[in-house]
Amino acid sequence: MSKKRTVYFMEVFQETAGGDAVALADGFWDQLASHLKGAQEEERSTFYRGNLLLGEARSDVKTLLDYIYLGRSRPEIDWPDVQDELGTVGALSDVPNIHGLLEPVYIAGIDGSNFAAFLRSSGGPTWSGIETWINEVTAVGVKGPFYKLRPLVKKDGLERLRESFGVSRVHIKVEPHALGAGSSAGAIGQAMEAVEEVSGDLSMELILSFGHATPDTMAAEELKGQLESFMANATFKKSSATLIVDQNGETKREQVDFLNDKVTSREVIDAPEGEEPSLNSALIALGSAIQKYRQGKL
Structure with a gap:
């Protein structure tokens, strides 16, 4: 079954606690990805409103897309049940070696700029959660200047x-x-x-x-x-x-x-009914939106 999801285009910028803009050189997303590749798990994670946010830099060989994965933990009370081959229904939390469920957002920087394309799952990190995570993993500190996101608009x-x-x-x-x-x-x-x-x-x-x-x-x-x-x-x-x-x-x-x-792209994603799209279909959609942006079609 096919469904449509919106790919958002956002710009990262910096601002002081007093609201004054600070110059930010191009290449932020590339620098962030490089930082994540060398960081330990605790250096790539933070908590926001009680939920774990865990990120990592990835490269996909099928789509040739470099992107940042950021997952938001789902509270255990919201975990689905599972059914084994005998038809027995049980709690997913009882399945061995499963320590958590993460709802993702996929972030792909565009051509070394400070623009990026974002594709969120329905329960993925919020925009304010993404901003909080960026400031935590880059060790901004309480005085700033702080990284923020704003929509890319015509x-x-x-x-x-x-x-x-x-x-x-x-x-x-x-x-x-x-x-x-x-x-x-x-x-x-x-x-x-x-x-x-x-x-x-x-x-x-x-x-x-x-x-x-x-x-x-x-x-x-x-x-x-x-x-x-x-x-x-x-x-x-x-x-x-x-x-x-x-x-x-x-x-x-x-x-x-x-x-x-507002610069967005509605992309068709193949997914079984009632389920989130696969990683491959999500990345194909993300790559398609970026290509349209590069071609000036958005």
């Missing part, structure tokens, strides 16, 4: 947002576990992070609108700034806005859908 929608007078309406939807550590920058991110504290399994949808009224200049500019801050850090399922723009000397409203500007 320029059209963001340029229209920056050039506008302000924003009169915002509609945002994020999937469970989609908020990264940097998402809390600004009021929109803080509001969504507060909701996520209730449960990480919640999807969230937020609409902010002045209605039919024309907002004053300061309010429209403030909402525009909050949206820019959120867009720079969060991975969203829906993000659209009504911009206040100048058209031939007149103030008009203009719709923009940022989802069309």
